[in-house]
Amino acid sequence: MSSLDLESAQKxxxxxxxxxxxxxxxxxxxxGGATLEVAVRPELQQQNGFLHGGVIAYxxxxxITFAAGTTLGPAVLTGGFSIQYVRPATGRTLSARAVVVHSGRRQAVVRCDLFTLGDDGEENLCAVAQGTVLSTRTS
Incomplete structure (x- = not known):
């Protein structure tokens, strides 16, 4: 993904x-960074009206993978990640902001902070994640 721009990344x-x-x-x-956003809608919520944890993990x-792709190139896969939910996610938009903290030739370690944005524009941290992304290049 390093040779891609924002439009290509969206594709x-x-x-x-x-x-x-x-x-x-x-x-x-x-x-070394990427931000992914998801509009919060009823079908993405769990029974208490909060954004489902599976959507946050997604x-x-x-x-994390897109951010790593900016340093490793487009042929990447998540090797693993962990997530800690900080508070229930409410608001109109989920924003996942990932930044590469270390990148080598074949793997990158990436941190991701996840916020919900309210109608008033206020951000609330709802989760923190960290992952390892592996290059699948064969050469």
Whole structure:
């Protein structure tokens, strides 16, 4: 993904059927970072009206992988990640902001902070994630 721009990154995301189902969009991409956003809608919530943890984990996973792709190139897969939920996610938009903290030739370690944005524009941290992304290049 290092040779891609924001528009190309969105096309990659749009090629993932699940990302289309969730309605995800890439809003920032490049220089070791990526931001993925998802509009909060009723069908993405759990029984108490909070954004489902699976949607939050999805956003973390993809933001982490896209951020790593800016340093490793487009052929990458998540090797693993962990997530800590800080507070219930409420608001109108989920924003997953990922930044590469270390990148080598074949793998990158990425941190992702996940915020919900309210109607008033206020941000609330709802989760923190960290992951390892592996290059799948064969040469």
């Amino acid at each position: 990659v995301l749009d090629s993932q059927p699940f990302s289309v189902l969730v309605g995800a969009r890439v809003t920032a991409f490049g220089d 956003a973390a996973d993809n933001a």
